[in-house]
Amino acid sequence: MNQFFLSEINIYPIKSLGGLSLQEAKLEEKGLQYDRRWMLVDEKGMFITQRKHAELALLQVNICNGKLIVSHKTLPGLSTSFSMDEDTGEQISVEIWNDMVNAIEVNKIVSDWFSDFLKFKVRLVKMPLTEKRLVDRDYAQNNEVVSFADGYPCLLIGQSSLNELNGKLPEPVLMDRFRPNFVFTGGEAHVEDSFKDFFIGEVLFSAVKPCSRCILITIDQQTGFKGQEPLKTLASYRKIGNKIMFGQNLLHQQTGTICVGDEIKVVSWNK
Structure with missing residues (x-):
């Protein structure tokens, strides 16, 4: 057996x-725990993935001392980090597939870092603990x-x-x-x-x-x-x-x- x-x-x-x-x-x-609790969205709140932006594969995420650390796999100097508890407190509506979900931007600085990397404006958002996506x-x-x-x-x-x-x-x-x-x-x-x-x-x-x-x-x-x-x-x-x-x-x-x-x-x- x-x-x-x-x-x-x-x-x-x-x-x-x-x-x-x-x-x-x-x-x-x-x-x-921590799996896909954060997501990148464009200016319209639409989710962003490797399907259209393969370069996202080159960004590695690690967890250390309550922070998420994002670093480039081949460019060691390119990185950003933020507290896992951090957010602006302002809820926005974002779209993932056919779902509209409430989310909160982490902070403007980290959003700008991802925008510079992708060469267009994006925001990094997190899912509130209270959000129920069915x-x-x-x-x-x-x-x-x-x-x-x-x-x-x-x-x-x-x-x-x-x-x-x-x-x-x-x-x-x-x-x-x-x-x-x-x-x-x-x-x-x-x-x-x-x-x-x-x-x-x-x-x-x-x-x-x-x-x-x-x-x-x-x-x-x-x-x-x-x-x-x-x-x-x-x-x-x-x-x-x-x-x-x-x-x-x-x-x-x-x-x-x-x-x-x-x-x-x-x-x-x-x-």
């Missing part, structure tokens, strides 16, 4: 910037809420799934292309497609929807270079209808602490 163990925990504090790998993390109502009602089970993630609190991918993909590619890619929160070992490729309800450690999750992939996975997260792979190859064997699937979107039934090395115990399977 297969055993599954958690091998990676990743968070992405600022949406579409570089992620952080953790050994343990706290799971809160909206997802992992998960898609077609898949929600109990009025779950989500941060600035695309649609669901957490994303799970099996290492075997990436290994199979890399076996088909001319050049292998790293897991960071797919921006998962959880990576696990064990089982065959895409075994996560058959997970329904399962525990990671002591926390119960449900896999509710395969994750459809877009051009973002064609961006090398180390260089910012955009190519055709691995989307082209994935389309040859992971297309369902007109969507290319890789990974599972999750909802969680409770909060708690999750650690690398935790066993994943499947309670029920999708047929």
Whole structure:
């Protein structure tokens, strides 16, 4: 019988910037603590991602002494930082996909830093603790809420799934292309497609929807270079209808602490 163990925990504090790998993390109502709680928006309040601005891949985020530190991966002198508690106090309305959400600008100085980097005016905003952005009602089970993630609190991918993909590619890619929160070992490729309800450690999750992939996975997260792979190859064997699937979107039934090395115990399977 297969055993599954958690091998990676990743968070992405600022949406579409570089992620952080953790050994343990706290799971809160909206997802992992600090995951996608900040986001860049343009002058109209529309969210900004690597899909149109691949250079965001070159900005790495770290957490140190209550601050978020943003630095350039290849230009060491280019950086900014701010307190994780900092904001202007002024709520503004921002748009992410089909949702209108209340947000608060962090401060003008850090917004100007990002504007200089992107060469157009943007603001860095954070999600207030009181904000309730609902998960898609077609898949929600109990009025779950989500941060600035695309649609669901957490994303799970099996290492075997990436290994199979890399076996088909001319050049292998790293897991960071797919921006998962959880990576696990064990089982065959895409075994996560058959997970329904399962525990990671002591926390119960449900896999509710395969994750459809877009051009973002064609961006090398180390260089910012955009190519055709691995989307082209994935389309040859992971297309369902007109969507290319890789990974599972999750909802969680409770909060708690999750650690690398935790066993994943499947309670029920999708047929």
